[in-house]
Amino acid sequence: MRERLRELFLVDLLRGLRLTFSYQRPSATYTEQYPLERPPVAERYRGAPRLNNHPSTGETLCIACNPCALAYTENLIVVGWERTSDRKKMLTTFTYDLSRCMFCGLCEDACPVDALELTQDFEVARYSREGLIWDRSMLEEGPEPTRYTR
Amino acid sequence: MAEATFLDSNELLVNMGPQHPATHGVLRVKLRLDGERVLGSECVIGYLHRGVEKIAENRTYAQFAPYTDRMDYVAAVTNGMGYCEAVEKLLGVELPPRAQWTRMILAELQRIASHLLWLGTHALDLGAMTPVFYTFREREEILNIFESYCGARLTTHAFRIGGLQYDLYDEFETDVRKFCDYFPGKIDEYEQLLTTNRIWMERTQGVGVLSAEDAIALGVTGPVLRGSGMHWDIRKAQPYEAYDKVEFDVPTGEHGDTYDRYLVRIQEMRQSVRIIRQCLERLEPGPIFGKVGKIIKPPAGIEVYHSIEGPKGELGYFVVSDGTVNPYRVRIRPPSFLNLQALDKMVRGHLVADVVAIIGTIDIVLGEVDR
Amino acid sequence: MAATQEVARFLSDHSLVEATLKIVVVFAVLSGLVAYLVYLERKVLAFMQARLGPMRVGPWGILQPIADGLKLLLKEDLVPAGADRTVFLLAPVISVVAAFSVFAAIPYGPGGWTITNPNVGILLILGLSSLGIYGIILGGWSSNSHYPLIGSFRSAAQLVSYEVAAGLAIVSVLLIANSLSLVAIVQRQQQMGAWNVFLNPVAFVIYLIAGVAETNRNPFDLPEAESELTGGFHTEYSGFRFALYFMAEYTNMVLIASLAVVLFLGGWLRPFESVRWLSLLKYAPAAALVGAAVFVLWLGLKSRVRAERIFFAALAMGCVLLAAVVAMPAVLEAIQGVFWFTVKVMAILYAFIWYRATFPRYRFDQLMTVGWQRLIPLALSSLIVTAIMLVWTGQRLAPLLVANVLGGALTVLILSARQDSGRFRTIEGATR
Numbered sequence: 029m030r031e032r033l034r035e036l037f038l039v040d041l042l043r044g045l046r047l048t049f050s051y052q053r054p055s056a057t058y059t060e061q062y063p064l065e066r067p068p069v070a071e072r073y074r075g076a077p078r079l080n081n082h083p084s085t086g087e088t089l090c091i092a093c094n095p096c097a098l099a100y101t102e103n104l105i106v107v108g109w110e111r112t113s114d115r116k117k118m119l120t121t122f123t124y125d126l127s128r129c130m131f132c133g134l135c136e137d138a139c140p141v142d143a144l145e146l147t148q149d150f151e152v153a154r155y156s157r158e159g160l161i162w163d164r165s166m167l168e169e170g171p172e173p174t175r176y177t178r
Numbered sequence: 179m180a181e182a183t184f185l186d187s188n189e190l191l192v193n194m195g196p197q198h199p200a201t202h203g204v205l206r207v208k209l210r211l212d213g214e215r216v217l218g219s220e221c222v223i224g225y226l227h228r229g230v231e232k233i234a235e236n237r238t239y240a241q242f243a244p245y246t247d248r249m250d251y252v253a254a255v256t257n258g259m260g261y262c263e264a265v266e267k268l269l270g271v272e273l274p275p276r277a278q279w280t281r282m283i284l285a286e287l288q289r290i291a292s293h294l295l296w297l298g299t300h301a302l303d304l305g306a307m308t309p310v311f312y313t314f315r316e317r318e319e320i321l322n323i324f325e326s327y328c329g330a331r332l333t334t335h336a337f338r339i340g341g342l343q344y345d346l347y348d349e350f351e352t353d354v355r356k357f358c359d360y361f362p363g364k365i366d367e368y369e370q371l372l373t374t375n376r377i378w379m380e381r382t383q384g385v386g387v388l389s390a391e392d393a394i395a396l397g398v399t400g401p402v403l404r405g406s407g408m409h410w411d412i413r414k415a416q417p418y419e420a421y422d423k424v425e426f427d428v429p430t431g432e433h434g435d436t437y438d439r440y441l442v443r444i445q446e447m448r449q450s451v452r453i454i455r456q457c458l459e460r461l462e463p464g465p466i467f468g469k470v471g472k473i474i475k476p477p478a479g480i481e482v483y484h485s486i487e488g489p490k491g492e493l494g495y496f497v498v499s500d501g502t503v504n505p506y507r508v509r510i511r512p513p514s515f516l517n518l519q520a521l522d523k524m525v526r527g528h529l530v531a532d533v534v535a536i537i538g539t540i541d542i543v544l545g546e547v548d549r
Numbered sequence: 550m551a552a553t554q555e556v557a558r559f560l561s562d563h564s565l566v567e568a569t570l571k572i573v574v575v576f577a578v579l580s581g582l583v584a585y586l587v588y589l590e591r592k593v594l595a596f597m598q599a600r601l602g603p604m605r606v607g608p609w610g611i612l613q614p615i616a617d618g619l620k621l622l623l624k625e626d627l628v629p630a631g632a633d634r635t636v637f638l639l640a641p642v643i644s645v646v647a648a649f650s651v652f653a654a655i656p657y658g659p660g661g662w663t664i665t666n667p668n669v670g671i672l673l674i675l676g677l678s679s680l681g682i683y684g685i686i687l688g689g690w691s692s693n694s695h696y697p698l699i700g701s702f703r704s705a706a707q708l709v710s711y712e713v714a715a716g717l718a719i720v721s722v723l724l725i726a727n728s729l730s731l732v733a734i735v736q737r738q739q740q741m742g743a744w745n746v747f748l749n750p751v752a753f754v755i756y757l758i759a760g761v762a763e764t765n766r767n768p769f770d771l772p773e774a775e776s777e778l779t780g781g782f783h784t785e786y787s788g789f790r791f792a793l794y795f796m797a798e799y800t801n802m803v804l805i806a807s808l809a810v811v812l813f814l815g816g817w818l819r820p821f822e823s824v825r826w827l828s829l830l831k832y833a834p835a836a837a838l839v840g841a842a843v844f845v846l847w848l849g850l851k852s853r854v855r856a857e858r859i860f861f862a863a864l865a866m867g868c869v870l871l872a873a874v875v876a877m878p879a880v881l882e883a884i885q886g887v888f889w890f891t892v893k894v895m896a897i898l899y900a901f902i903w904y905r906a907t908f909p910r911y912r913f914d915q916l917m918t919v920g921w922q923r924l925i926p927l928a929l930s931s932l933i934v935t936a937i938m939l940v941w942t943g944q945r946l947a948p949l950l951v952a953n954v955l956g957g958a959l960t961v962l963i964l965s966a967r968q969d970s971g972r973f974r975t976i977e978g979a980t981r
Contacts, residue, residue, distance in 0.1 A: 036958060036961050036962065036965075040374040040375050040376055041375065041376065041377075041907075041908065043370050043374070044370060044371045044375055044907045044908065045903060045904075045907050047367060047370050047371055047907075048308055048371075048597040048598075048903065048906045048907045049597070049903065051596070051597050051598070051599055052593075052596040052597055056596075056599050057596070057599055057600065057601055058311075058315045058318075058599045058600070059599075059600050059601040061601070061604060064853075069325075070322075070325040070326040070329065071326070071347070072325075072326065072327070072328060072329035072344065072347070073325060073329045073330075074329040074330050099241075100241060101236070101237060101241060130244055130248075130333065131330060131333075132243075132244035132333075132335045133329060133330075133335060133343070134240070134241065134244070137338075137343060146329070190695065192695045192696075192699075193695075214699065214702075214913060301909065304909045304910060305767055305768060305770065305908070305909045305910020305911075306907070306908060306909035306910075307594075307598075307767075307905070307906065308597060308598050308906050308907060311598035311599055311600060312598070312599065315599055371907065372909070375908070375909065377768055377908055377909045377910070377911055377915075378909050380911070380912070380915050381909055381910070381911070381912055381915075529912060529913060529914065530699065531771075531910075531912045531913060532912065
């Protein structure tokens with residue numbers, strides 16, 4: 029009988045209506061207005077790659093050892109080096125093809141020093157495929173941050 | 179087809195998808211209709227085929243792990259976990275407890291996230307447009323936890339063969355606990371909108387009935403099988419990780435209709451919260467990596483089949499080793515692909531609107547069906 | 550000279566100028582209202598779904614309808630191959646013309662606030678609004694595509710069934726009012742001192758449900774069910790013609806709401822007219838404007854963009870000025886009726902949007918079941934009860950109300966008696 033009465037007075041529907049009505053309070057809004065509000069990005073986020081320099085000397089940390097290029101088979105990383113007079117490897121070029129990257133972090137894992145890093149920058153869209161092939165200077169300086177104004 | 183005469187009705191062939199809002203991706207269903215009644219259906223799949231199994235043969239064991247994330251992309255953590263466990267079984271590696279508990283917490287969170295996505299889109303298919311926003315909001319919280327843990331939200335690549343790549347971040351426990359505390363209340367909200375709603379009941383009860391015998395014969399697993407009344411959960415039947423050390427119930431339905439499958443999944447989310455709570459209790463500091471060499475090279479000629487209970491059903495990996503760094507063969511048993519076989523059986527005799535409900539209730543992800 | 554006088558006399562006799570002016574004003578206001586109804590719907594839906602809705606075009610997305618309209622106007626007008634070209638191009642026009650022309654007979658306020666007051670107003674409205682269905686059927690049929698075809702089938706069946714229920718609900722109002730003229734119906738409610746909704750709440754509920762179904766809105770939005778029919782009858786339409794369908798749909802929403810207000814909620818009448826101490830409600834228009842000003846000011850204070858703050862401040866100032874104008878006794882008296890009419894219409898439109906945010910969609914056979922096996926018997930019983938009570942006790946509030954509520958409840962119980970119990974299922978986990 030109770031069920032019948034509940035059904036008669038549309039209690040099931042009214043409960044739903046109450047819920048949606050209560051959600052109109054401004055504090056319930058979950059939207060993040062993206063270009064105006066920057067989302068907080070986690071520390072470990074795997075975004076645009078960066079080739080780190082030593083903070084004080086400014087020299088590259090990369091020892092041109094090559095495991096990052098081997099960590100992933102798509103040949104998206106190409107490391108170029110030459111031998112110095114004392115047979116040490118010196119990094120010359122470093123290209124990173126973002127169009128083939130799936131941001132899995134395997135290259136980062138493979139790096140024995142702290143040179144290659146996937147950073148928190150997530151705005152890596154470019155207008156051309158060529159724009160996604162980043163060279164050494166791009167990787168070291170990082171992409172220019174996009175500024176949104178209104 | 180015979181020549182049409184006056185007042186003679188013809189079969190109508192309607193092509194549903196691959197571009198259709200309710201086929202959850204690029205599924206194409208050829209429907210034979212009599213008016214609005216479905217006489218038969220035929221699934222056309224393969225629009226998202228990427229040859230994942232073949233790719234595996236050209237990658238090292240570690241390199242293939244990120245690819246598994248891209249099959250069932252709404253449950254990447256569980257996919258990766260299944261693959262890592264299969265290879266660990268191949269190598270005979272034991273995991274340290276901390277790694278096991280962490281994996282279980284993340285896998286259960288992923289199960290909730292996957293069910294939330296299912297719930298939202300399923301309700302959207304049936305015309306209720308609000309639950310999808312509520313469920314996505316909670317899913318967002320889970321994805322935030324994933325992002326803080328492993329740096330990615332969707333295609334996580336969260337685990338490595340032999341353990342975890344990262345230890346848990348500092349606020350992990352408080353984050354997960356906070357989620358576990360408020361999430362059951364949110365499930366109540368979804369239920370307030372749907373469970374007792376008369377329209378929802380009329381749309382789902384008695385729709386797409388699948389008997390237990392049919393379900394078993396078709397190889398259906400997961401919530402769809404449990405909705406038909408079968409008590410079958412890999413976590414109970416063949417416990418992996420440490421599922422034998424936690425307490426949880428396996429919800430089962432009775433009628434095997436869409437409503438029962440809905441109730442089963444809602445209940446599963448509550449059970450997942452229960453499992454996560456227990457895992458958090460047991461989580462202790464310790465090593466996170468088992469004894470695995472830098473280069474993974476299993477002995478030649480071993481083959482292993484390992485299956486786990488994914489959010490959508492039994493997710494199996496069959497890995498054959500030939501002694502090199504690449505697997506000789508990886509065969510994947512995706513739950514969605516086999517569950518989809520039940521579609522034709524379930525839609526016959528129903529109306530077009532029910533086809534949408536039934537596709538939704540099977541909970542397919544086309545990335546997994548087509549691989 | 551004589552000719553000019555002739556023309557002037559002709560015009561004043563037939564009040565052609567007045568009517569034309571009114572038509573232009575109503576059309577303009579209605580078009581704007583419909584455009585902003587879409588904006589309102591998107592905003593309300595968004596807030597109910599923990600979102601913000603359109604925010605990018607203008608402050609708080611206030612220019613969004615204009616942007617949408619421009620976009621639709623500039624889009625390519627596509628005619629699918631194999632479509633019946635003439636019918637395809639004409640169908641949306643039928644829909645929109647039928648939807649707009651109905652508003653000629655709606656009384657927005659007392660006295661001169663109507664364009665025309667035919668003595669068979671309600672019949673005219675029902676007849677004209679039913680014409681709109683031709684636009685939908687023809688549009689779906691001429692598209693030469695399966696989904697629109699199914700959508701228009703559904704639409705035809707749905708409108709026919711729910712028109713019956715709505716019609717029966719209206720008839721019980723007509724019995725009470727003893728007239729087919731909308732103005733007379735409202736005046737009757739004034740004389741009675743009670744709106745029809747209190748005389749016959751069952752008919753009101755039936756009318757509202759049938760109204761939702763007639764406007765193809767959730768939970769009865771089967772003809773366009775996005776997730777099933779990818780848009781229904783207007784799947785193949787694009788650009789301006791799609792905009793016409795869209796306008797017709799929202800105009801129909803306004804129409805159903807206006808009719809509900811006129812028939813059941815006392816039209817332009819102020820609530821509690823007979824209660825002395827509530828005559829303060831007379832100042833509601835001014836108060837509403839002041840309230841709007843405060844709200845807008847609050848929005849402006851929250852905004853971080855300088856231009857937006859200035860805009861909102863100006864808007865608030867405008868609202869306050871308008872409130873001062875409205876507070877003048879003469880103006881207050883003049884707009885009283887139309888203000889309350891608008892408020893009530895808005896309330897019903899809000900309810901329509903609220904339903905859409907909350908409910909799933911019925912299936913087609915269930916829709917028919919609800920229409921034929923629930924609503925029509927209920928409407929019939931309510932009609933019979935009303936008729937009996939009118940003959941027996943005359944037009945008195947209490948007996949009519951009690952009899953209708955009891956009759957409605959009894960009918961629902963009888964109707965649902967056959968239904969299987971045990972629909973309420975729960976499941977518990979099983980551990981093994």
